[in-house]
Amino acid sequence: MDLRAGLSQQQSLKLSMTQELSQAIALLQYSAIELVDFLENKALENPLLHIKSRKAEVYQPKAKGQSQKSNDKAWIEQISDQRFTLADHLFPQIQDMKMSPFQKRVVTHYIYHLDDNGYFTGNLQDIANHFNFSLADAEECLAILQRVEPAGIGARTLRECLLLQLNRQEVKNELAERIVSEHFSMFAEKKWKQLSKLLSIDIKEIQQVFDYILTLNPKPGAAFHYERASYVIPDVMVVQEGDQFVVRLFDHILPKIQFNKDYFASLNSYQDKKVNDFLNEKQQDYHWIIRSLEQRQKTILNVTGKIVDKQQAYFEKGPTFLKPMTMKEISEELGIHESTVSRAVREKYVQTPFGTVELKSFFTNAIESVSDESLSSSKVKMAMEKLIKEENKQKPLSDLDIVQLLKENDGIVVSRRTVAKYRDQLGIPSSSKRKRYD
Structure with a gap:
């Protein structure tokens, strides 16, 4: 090995990421909206770059023979949509409720701590410290808010939201209240066999409670939440x-x-x-x-x-x-x-x-089939959804059953693990959680 010091030259080729190349890559991946923002910002930086926005046509001229009456009423459709918010619904209610001026001030403060679904997101201890009163008083003010309509507003958890609605029912369902109050986790996870033994009741009664709970609203404030529709513009x-x-x-x-x-x-x-x-x-x-x-x-x-x-x-x-x-x-x-x-x-x-x-x-993955033609993963998912939709809910199909039926009915060859993965992607629960007991 020659360890003597010396000078040498070597020629090599390599791709360097210049600023222009980096921006060109970014430009390609921009959506239409992102590209418009990019060009507008560039116009602010570069005085030689002048952009002229293309305005969408919002006015349609009156067609020949169209009645003047219908055209006169067209202005109504141009009025902006003013939605009635959850706060708009709640403020008049608390004005009519019996409470002290201080309590009204705190309850008003609570309304600003409700999320889009009507759940209370504030920290009672922090609020109690802020207003310099006890945690018990903070709880009492929250209880006042929870008496408003619709039932379930001001709940801190799904369990509390359901209980607030169950307590308002004219005909009390004591079993439902007991299950939600004392055994909600076991009930929600569908460990119904254990729950039936624990409560010494038939599993069909738990199924009835489940169906009854489904009639309640887990998001009581969502009806007042409004998001403007996002329009997709094709490229x-x-x-x-x-x-x-x-x-x-x-x-x-x-x-x-x-x-x-x-x-x-x-x-x-x-x-x-x-x-x-x-x-x-x-x-x-x-x-x-x-x-x-x-x-x-x-x-x-x-x-x-x-x-x-x-x-x-x-x-x-x-x-x-x-x-x-x-x-x-x-x-x-x-x-x-x-x-x-x-x-x-x-x-x-x-x-x-x-x-x-x-x-x-x-772009979808190829799925093996018994024929020479390969299938897309989206087609497999559609076949799975059809099978599960038509299954016997008292004896729902297991993932292994779905594997066999896909092969027999559609000639699709997939593993049980693939079926489980696609089922999760489709938001379909397992067979044990799809089972009905009536």
Whole structure:
């Protein structure tokens, strides 16, 4: 081994993550809303970048022959939706309740500690310290709040919420009150055989209590909670033209980008090196954004086009004909990296003949079948849901039963572990928790 000191040269190639490359990657994975925000922020940084927002048409001109009467009433639909909140419902009630002015002040304070479902989220000890009174007084004020309508408001737990409603019933169900009050965990976990022995009652009576509890409202404040509907804007559209499906970009939401020629000309007239350097930097930034947007559109179109080519049956017949497909397959056929496909479909939506869906929903795992044709995981889940929906609820299907029926009825070969995983993803409880005793 030569350990002598000396100079040597070595040539190598490597990809460095420049700021432009990093921003180009981010630009591809942006959703339409995120891209609009990005461009608006860029316009604030770069005076050469001028964006012109495309306003949605909110006014429809009166059609020929339309009656003036119906047009006069159209203004009603333009009034903003003012919802009646939970606080609006509760404040008038506490005004009419018998309590001291101090208690009314505390109960009013409690209302601001209710979550969207009507549950009390405050800490009674902290509130007692804040108002300089005892914990018992804090509990008493909470009890006052819990007397309002609807029943269950002000509860701290689901168990307390159900008890508040049970106590308000005109016809008392003493067994239900006892079970919820003393054995709620065992009841909720459906350990009914143990519970029936403990209470010396028939398991069918517990089933009746369960059905009765289902008539109560676990979220009494949810009816007053309102969220504005979030609208999904597709990034691409797949339309049928004759026997072919055509992919088109839906970029109406994106602002129009223009080069601010007047600003550039006015500053370019100055013979100042710093000004010229600034203009060159911002001009390069503008051209980079234009190139990146074009590349983004091209990538999304190419990826969507390849998805359509491989999922012809889906677009012709519907979601049940979705075939298994991976991002790796698309990346190899397009000659791009798999991560590029992942970024291209992230939070992107496509408008299809069967509704607007996420692009990433087209990528599913392949499931073995007794035939040569492989199936998608979504189709397996649909078959599972059908089996469970039609099962005998007194003798529900176990995961092993589902495995056997999928193979016999649909030719689907899956393991018991896979069935359990898909069942959890679908939010379906195990067979022991689906069983009915009547």
